[in-house]
Structure formats: structure tokens, C-alpha cells
Amino acid sequence: EDQVTQSPEALRLQEGESSSLNCSYTVSGLRGLFWYRQDPGKGPEFLFTLYSAGEEKEKERLKATLTKKESFLHITAPKPEDSATYLCAVRGNTNAGKSTFGDGTTLTVKP
């Protein structure tokens, strides 16, 4: 059974204070690891897909990396508008039709 564990549950940063969110996973044959952003009262919004260990993707202040056991979402010099819940999900070979999600990390960036 695919499993995803995200840490920390909550993270408070000052504006400009860089940090990382962790996503540890177990999956039978990784088809894709996904990062989503969710604002309060809204549905998740896609950020990145990573397919194989060593891959990296960047978008503005966010950079996602992938190893065989975990993924990191690095946030460089965050701004208050980066405050949101960040969700990690995996899709594997044995459950190709299903995405398994972690519980998320709620990020708060104070000005």
C-alpha cells in the first residue's frame, strides 16, 4: 500500500527566511510524485510533478527535489503570499488510477 508522510505539520517563517518541507513516501514503482498548493476554502492547485530520483523542478521561490525515499519542497526568501497548505501525493504502478496524499504542511509567512 502506498504511503505518504509530510513534515512538519505546520511551519511558521518570517518573510525572507528560507526553509524546506519534507515528503517521505513508500510506493510500489513510482509513476509520479506531485506537489499541490491549497489555499483556505479552495481546491488544491498543481505545482510540480517529479518522476525519478535526482530530478528537480523550480517555479518562482519554490524548488522541488526527489530522492528514492523522499521529496523536498524548498522555499527561498518566502513572502506572505506563499502562506498555504502544501500537499504531496504519489501515484504508483500498483494503484495507477489513484493518487495517495499526505496530510499536508501548513505554511505561514509573517511579514
Place this chain on the structure above:
Amino acid sequence: NAGVTQTPKFQVLKTGQSMTLQCAQDMNHEYMSWYRQDPGMGLRLIHYSVGAGITDQGEVPNGYNVSRSTTEDFPLRLLSAAPSQTSVYFCASSPAGGASEKLFFGSGTQLSVL
């Protein structure tokens, strides 16, 4: 494009009542799914469909029914609502059902069962 549209946005039910949550997408996506999200938790898959006429169970299917008569629509039916079904429900779709495809989400339906 409207993307994925869910209705209603809010709903209050009494225990034992039935209702249907509507989901429609205008992107011609083959894959559609329903998730529920409880406070402080991630998304748990209820049911999914890889195309019209094909549905399958997810992680938490009990108490819910689905059907997929068209590519565009994927309604979720609560047969006899229970307080444990109080949650936020999200519909999501992706192209062709491929395992590497990202999900597009609706804005959610907040359901309270009294």
C-alpha cells in the same frame, strides 16, 4: 474554460437524508475522482472513474455511490447521510487517466450532517 465545477458549495443534511453532489468538467478528461478532506488531514479517495461507464472504489467508498454516464459528469450520491460524512468533498479530473497525470480540482463542497 470553467475547468472542474462542483455544486453545491455548501450543504446541511439531517441524518438519514440522501443527496447528490454534482461534478462537471469541460476539459474532455477521461479520469475523474472524488476525495474527502477532513480537518488537518489529507485527501482520501472515495471513488474514481477512468472513463464513461467505468467506475471503481477508492480508499473510503462505504456510504457513497457513483456513476459515469458521460465524460463530463461524475455525480457522488450519499445514500443515507451520517454525521461521519461531515467533510469537504473535492472532485478532480485528469487527462486520459495516465498515472503520471496531474489532477485538476474543483473548489469543493462543504457538507455538514446533523
